[in-house]
Amino acid sequence: xxxxxxxLRAIVGREALRFLHQRGRFLSALVxxxxxxxxxxxxFRAALGLSIIPPYQTYITYEVYIVPGLCGMIQLFNGMQSSxxxxxxxxxxxxxLLMTSPLPRWWLLFCKLTAGVAVSILQVYAFLAIAAxxxxxxxxxxxxxxxxxxxxxxxxxxxxGLFISSTVRQLENFAGVMNFVIFPMFxxxxxxxxxxxxxxxxRLLRDICALNPFTHAVELIxxxxxxxxxxxxxxxxxxxxxxxxxxxxxxxxxxxxxxGRD
Amino acid sequence: MAEALRLENVSLSYGARxxxxxxxxxxxxxxxxxxxxxxxxxxxxxxxxxxxxxxxxTGRIEIAGHDIARAPRQALARIGVxxxxxxxxxxxxxxxxxxxxxxxxxxxxxxxAIRIDAALDRLAMRERAGExxxxxxxxxxxxxxxxxxxxxxxxxxxxxxxxxxxDAMSRKAITAHVHDLAEDGLSVLWATHLVDEIAPGxxxxxxxxxxxxxxxxxxxxxxxxxxxxxxxAMTAEGGGA
Numbered sequence: 257x258x259x260x261x262x263x264l265r266a267i268v269g270r271e272a273l274r275f276l277h278q279r280g281r282f283l284s285a286l287v288x289x290x291x292x293x294x295x296x297x298x299x300f301r302a303a304l305g306l307s308i309i310p311p312y313q314t315y316i317t318y319e320v321y322i323v324p325g326l327c328g329m330i331q332l333f334n335g336m337q338s339s340x341x342x343x344x345x346x347x348x349x350x351x352x353l354l355m356t357s358p359l360p361r362w363w364l365l366f367c368k369l370t371a372g373v374a375v376s377i378l379q380v381y382a383f384l385a386i387a388a389x390x391x392x393x394x395x396x397x398x399x400x401x402x403x404x405x406x407x408x409x410x411x412x413x414x415x416x417g418l419f420i421s422s423t424v425r426q427l428e429n430f431a432g433v434m435n436f437v438i439f440p441m442f443x444x445x446x447x448x449x450x451x452x453x454x455x456x457x458x459r460l461l462r463d464i465c466a467l468n469p470f471t472h473a474v475e476l477i478x479x480x481x482x483x484x485x486x487x488x489x490x491x492x493x494x495x496x497x498x499x500x501x502x503x504x505x506x507x508x509x510x511x512x513x514x515x516g517r518d
Numbered sequence: 519m520a521e522a523l524r525l526e527n528v529s530l531s532y533g534a535r536x537x538x539x540x541x542x543x544x545x546x547x548x549x550x551x552x553x554x555x556x557x558x559x560x561x562x563x564x565x566x567x568x569x570x571x572x573x574x575x576t577g578r579i580e581i582a583g584h585d586i587a588r589a590p591r592q593a594l595a596r597i598g599v600x601x602x603x604x605x606x607x608x609x610x611x612x613x614x615x616x617x618x619x620x621x622x623x624x625x626x627x628x629x630x631a632i633r634i635d636a637a638l639d640r641l642a643m644r645e646r647a648g649e650x651x652x653x654x655x656x657x658x659x660x661x662x663x664x665x666x667x668x669x670x671x672x673x674x675x676x677x678x679x680x681x682x683x684x685d686a687m688s689r690k691a692i693t694a695h696v697h698d699l700a701e702d703g704l705s706v707l708w709a710t711h712l713v714d715e716i717a718p719g720x721x722x723x724x725x726x727x728x729x730x731x732x733x734x735x736x737x738x739x740x741x742x743x744x745x746x747x748x749x750x751a752m753t754a755e756g757g758g759a
Contacts, residue, residue: 259624266621270607277609349603356569357622358595364622510573513566 263359264367271338271371275378281337285379286386288333289326293387297322309450311482319392323384324478325447327402328470330383331376331410336438338372339417343424355508362505369418369501373410380406398481405480409473412493415500416469422507445471446478469496520583522547522674522705523568528577530563537563539728541577545674545707545721550700552716552736553709555725556753561709562602564725565678568707569599582673595623598667602678606659608652612643615651616666623670633669641665641695657688664696674705681715689715713745726753 275281297319308315345351354364384399420433442448444461445468455462465471472492479486506512523545530538538560545551555561566572568579570590579586584593607615613634620630638644641661651659660680667675677696681689693715700706708715716722718737722745723730731752732739739748 258626262621262624262626262630265626266618270610270618274609348605349601350605350607352569352571352599352601352603353605353619354622355571356594356597356599358591359622359624360591510570513572 260359260363263357263364264370267354267364267367268371268374271368271375272378274341275375282379285330285333286383289330289383290386292322292326292329293319293392294390309452311479311484311486319390321450322448323387323392323394324481325445325474326383327380327406327477327481328409328413328445328447328474329442330379331406331413331473332438332441332470334372334376334379335410335413335417336420336434337417338368338375338414339421339424340430342368342418342421343426343430346421347426355510361508361510365418365504365508366501369411369414372414372417373407376410376414377403377406394481395483397483401480401483402477405476408490408493408497409476412469412473412497412500415497415504418504419500419507422504441468441470444468445474447471447474469493472496520580521545522549522582523551523707524578524580525564525568526578526580528564528567528574528579530567530572530574530576537728538567538574541725541728541730543723543730543733545705547673547705548700548703549721550697550706550708550717551721551723553707553723553725554711554713554716554749555709556711558727559711559725560728561725562678563728565599565601565676565709568676569597570594595670596673598670598672598675600660600663600667600675600677600680602680602682604659604663606651606663609650611648611650612638612654612662613647615662616647616669619666620669625670630669633671637665637668638662640668640699655688656684657691660684660688660692661695664692668699668704672704674707675699676707676709678709679711680708681710681712713749716745724749724752 301318342351355361357364420437424430424433444465446465447470451462451465454465469492472489475486476489476493479489521544525544526542528538528541529536541564553561553564563572567574568581568586570586573587581593582596584596586593607618610618616634616637617630620626620634625633635644638647641664643658643661643665646654646658651662654662664680675696681692684692696706696708697717710716716736718740720736721733722736722739723733724739725731736745739745741748
């Protein structure tokens with residue numbers, strides 16, 4: 257079993273090192289949600305009225321509302337970024353090194369997933385620290401409670417990325433996937449507006465949002481940041497992780513692979 | 519003693535294309551065996567099957583006595599692989615690349631360090647352990663990949679056209695290094711389309727259009743005309759391009 261953890265340590269360490277080397281990636285991972293927080297939220301503050309809904313116990317400003325959604329956005333982008341780097345690794349051949357290890361394939365893929373989650377959580381906490389600098393301070397224990405929620409939501413979004421990477425054959429096809437996955441998932445969720453607000457404009461859109469696993473990831477994080485548990489969201493996210501991970505294992509099954517060239 | 523590698527009636531078709539057709543051969547312990555075939559012969563597909571990047575339902579592949587379909591982890595633990603395409607992390611040092619690979623084989627700490635040093639020594643690469651892979655020339659990168667494939671002390675070393683893209687001097691050096699490894703007792707399967715990488719005493723499996731045309735010692739295949747001529751004649755008879 258110790259051999260399994262050596263592999264986990266090595267894969268997580270390699271991913272973390274790679275991330276730290278790519279300063280541009282770190283910077284863009286932080287700038288993206290900050291632009292939403294500082295520019296978008298300030299603009300919409302007056303336009304969107306929010307009533308008191310759980311887990312909030314008082315009126316909140318729009319900036320406060322979208323912080324959990326932006327944490328989810330960081331993890332969503334990170335999941336897709338990891339997926340992109342897997343496709344790149346496969347094209348460059350380094351994925352073969354991983355896949356010919358004698359450890360079980362599900363474990364190797366789980367290690368890759370864990371590495372991506374670790375990197376995404378680093379980004380989320382860096383973002384929360386900067387948001388606190390802008391005056392958006394959450395309950396102190398909420399930062400702690402959020403950790404397991406971020407692990408689970410990161411696993412679910414990472415597993416989705418892993419599955420997508422198994423279906424994309426060429427790097428060039430990836431931009432399309434980003435447009436068809438990231439944007440609908442983000443905008444058809446509770447990241448930017450609560451479900452009741454969505455229902456005011458369209459029942460159908462509201463129902464789609466309620467079925468979007470990303471909505472539940474955001475709600476899990478939102479409740480955790482306010483020291484409470486949303487059991488329904490937990491169930492959704494855990495099931496989502498399981499389904500996406502099983503699909504990824506199926507996607508990386510060697511029986512589905514195709515011969516290369518000589 | 520089990521053969522290092524044994525393939526029995528291995529076939530693989532991909533759509534209408536028959537990539538491998540009833541391939542059978544074996545590599546004896548401590549032998550250098552060249553898998554000789556022109557481009558498109560099916561060498562890389564065969565490597566995919568031997569490393570379980572691909573699977574087939576037809577035929578049987580055994581590595582050091584372990585059936586790769588039934589005991590894939592035991593079989594994979596016994597092989598070291600050097601792929602045609604480089605698989606180095608160029609931003610990491612040689613030592614870090616080696617440690618990463620060792621960890622993928624469940625090795626860490628002191629045991630990994632000792633084995634890494636020994637593998638680098640074997641390929642005369644120890645003094646380069648602290649250099650970034652990006653700083654190495656093509657020949658040294660290949661040597662590092664071979665050293666890396668030896669870290670877990672495999673029974674069988676698989677190399678898929680390892681000299682592609684190297685200059686004549688590096689090619690000669692790498693070929694000599696791997697022949698030395700075989701003389702030290704390691705079993706080697708070396709895929710190539712270049713006959714000058716094969717020594718007269720090596721075993722040769724000639725693969726063409728997914729079929730084994732012949733398996734024998736290089737000197738026996740060569741005959742009076744030489745290996746290059748014999749290979750050309752064989753693949754021309756087999757309907758080569």
